[in-house]
Amino acid sequence: MPFVAGDGRPLNLVHILGERAPDKGPVVLVHGAGVRANIFRAPVEQSLVDTLVTAGYDVWLENWRASIDLEPNAWTLDQAAVHDHPKAIQTIVRETGWDEVKAIVHCQGSTSFMLSAVAGLVPQVKVIVSNAVSLHPQVPRSAGWKARYALPVVARLTDHLNPQWGLEAKGAVARAITLLVKATHRECDNTVCRLASFTYGTGFPTLWRHENLNPETHEWLKHEFAQVPLTFFQQMAQCLRAGQLVPVEGYRELPEDVAERPPETDARFVLLTGALNRCFLPESQRRTHEQLSRHRPGYHALHVIPGYGHLDIFMGQNAARDVFPLIQAELDRPV
Secondary structure, three states, rough: OOOOOOOOOEEEEEEEEOOOOOOOOOOEOOOOOOOHHHHHHHOOOOHHHHHHHOOEEEEEEEEOOOOOOOOOOOOOOOEEEEEEEHHHHHHHHHOOOOOOEEEEEEEHHHHHHHHHHHHOOOOEEEEEEEEEOOOOOOOOHHEEEEEEHHHHHHHHHEEEHHHHHHHHOOOHHHHHHHHHHHHOOOOOOOHHHHHHHHHHHOOOOOOOHHHOOHHHHHHHHOOOOOOEHHHHHHHHHHHHHHOOOOOOOOOOOOOOOOOOOOOOOEEEEEEEEEOOOOOOOHHHHHHHHHHHHHOOOOOOOEEOOOOOOHHHHHHOOOHHOOOOOHHHHHHOOOO
């Protein structure tokens, strides 16, 4: 279902219909950087989408401006927070007739959506399940060094990175980076997987634990990661230096201290992370939970899930057993 962002950019929602009419209201799933809504539908026996549909939720997947299904663009978290997520929620409310929505948000879908929420831009959202990182990004020390010292060098050579270079590297810069990754990342023989690890951090791998992925998912992900602009990484580098999300575009809707002030929402936040996350450390979610709890003690929740990393929380072959019941229970909990 197409909709238009606040600045006129065309976006879309994917509406997932089950065999029976939903009775628990709408829930929107928001992907991270350089992927798409399809990332929540890995080739596993039971995906998170399957779980939610079976449980009676009306499931919507948002392709915001970071989606690889859309025209590549130099996006920032600010743009998504102000222009994309509020319009997506308004569209879901209009189409469903429900005046309350729940959300499951991942990585940079989470950071941008959290900016929307704490700034009071999505008042219809009453429960937000955030995975990996929310208001306080924390990364391994080596990833911090990379953001500080390597990013400015890369930015002089290219305006984007693209794990699809693992399938076809066009141009000298793409070929050089791909050769570098092949020489330094020996964790598997899937070059897209290896490039995704290089793109998003310093892990071997960065975004999942290989033992948590079935072979079909490891092959499938070759086509689920593509171009991501350096504008995002440059903003994230500022956030890492500040220890919290930092708006960079001067929108009046997002004051400079938006991540520090009391949230302008009554939503309950459920913060998830894998205990083995090497993209954003579990401390990221712990810090956000501590801050939110200072404003409303005992209301929000934090779950650090043993044996999982970053995206395998949704893509893991055993996530339907280890993770999805927890997510469903938090969504079902009365607000």
